[in-house]
Amino acid sequence: MSRQIVLDTETTGLSAETGDRIIELGCVELVNRKLTGRNLHIYFNPERDSHEDALRVHGISNEFLKDKPKFPELVDEILEYLQGAELIIHNAPFDIGFLNKELQMCGHKPLKAHIEGVIDTLVMAKELFPGKRNSLDALCDRLEVDNSGRTLHGALLDAELLADVYINMTRGQEALLIADDEAPKQQQGVRVAAFDLSSLQLQVIRASDDEIAAHEDVLNQIDKSSGGKTIWRVSPVGEKAVS
Template sequence: MKYIVLDTETTGLEVRLGHRLIEVGCIEVAGRQVTDNTWHQYINPERAVDEGAFQVHGISDDMLADKPVFAKVAQSFLDFIRGSTLIIHNASFDVGFLDMELERLNMGRVRDHVEDVIDSLAMAREMFPGKRNNLDALCDRLGVNNGHRTLHGALLDAQILAEVYLAMTRGQDSLVIDLGAGGGGEGGQWVNLAELELPDVVVTDDEAALHAEYLATLDREVKGKCVWNALQDAPETA
């Protein structure tokens, strides 16, 4: 599965009032690692940037005057995200602007080109109900460093969001192994782990102690027993 974390900056908040994209930043996540594979572009919106928006991202009309219009970079953008699952914070906002730009060019909508769109804001609201779940709050809560972030920027925010998403989904790796074309389902299949020849791994005392310390941390976070400890303590069944 190809994951692309995406963020945008715009001339204003309301796409229905004619506001436009001015920056798109994308970064790839592969094997639960943020990679160096990125796509980033400033865009001439062919209109003025609202003062309120400028105060948030610091991108001025003068900075955008010599940048390409979206039509010039649309195909490159679609080539980068095609077939991926997008991870976006408050996805309806960014997707709304992207859909508007693509529809102006008769290039469909975002979901016509990707496998899925994950809204990390919706995920955060389920995980932390009643709490602030903007990117800065999540960084503080999850221990993600965002000290270098003073203004919003699409690529920087995408990089930070990638770290936040990985922290939110820690321990949720799938047991589905993608074997490419010819497998079951969408290009993959379930693998019977019992049939795999796995190497024996010897755990040192230090590693075992670190593992126990980590599980104790999880117990404190969930105010009870984490899944691993609950399973370890469960009675064996015949």
């Protein structure tokens, strides 16, 4: 079973090292590349106010967060949910940096000790679409993922959108995967039907004299324009080939 968690956070600012904290965690579970509906969504009381710039991005007020649980109160639940999964994150160093800081403050090991690995969809998008904008909104537009409800950033909504984006970016992999419940154990893997080709008669259609002459004329024109340097007119030792 391949279990992946698409993860996103919202924070009070941009720097965990200078005291910014996580205020929202959104996780979407994929098993064998299919949404399971077993998601995790939590708001946290960060015990500090959000920066004005961050507030304009996520719109989560300080007042709204005052009665929410603190991260240490739910850390065990979070780690149990993430345990052994492969995480899918857009711009992974940002979210992982914040999660590691929160875990450190709770006396826990870094995130890598609890998970299978991390896929950074920003890195993946830059490889697939070099030179283009690869924000989540840009990828939604490019891959025709409906993001019309995204007026502000939200961890769960962004994780749901990213799950669709990831599935679209890796759709070619589906042909290589057979889920455990789709075939008996002895039949799992890629199956190729066998055909007996020994009796197959292939029809050979040869070029006519006119077609051969026309082809030779094209080759001569290319050879002339290259100054006699076309490789098919030159022998392996660099001498003009004999026609």
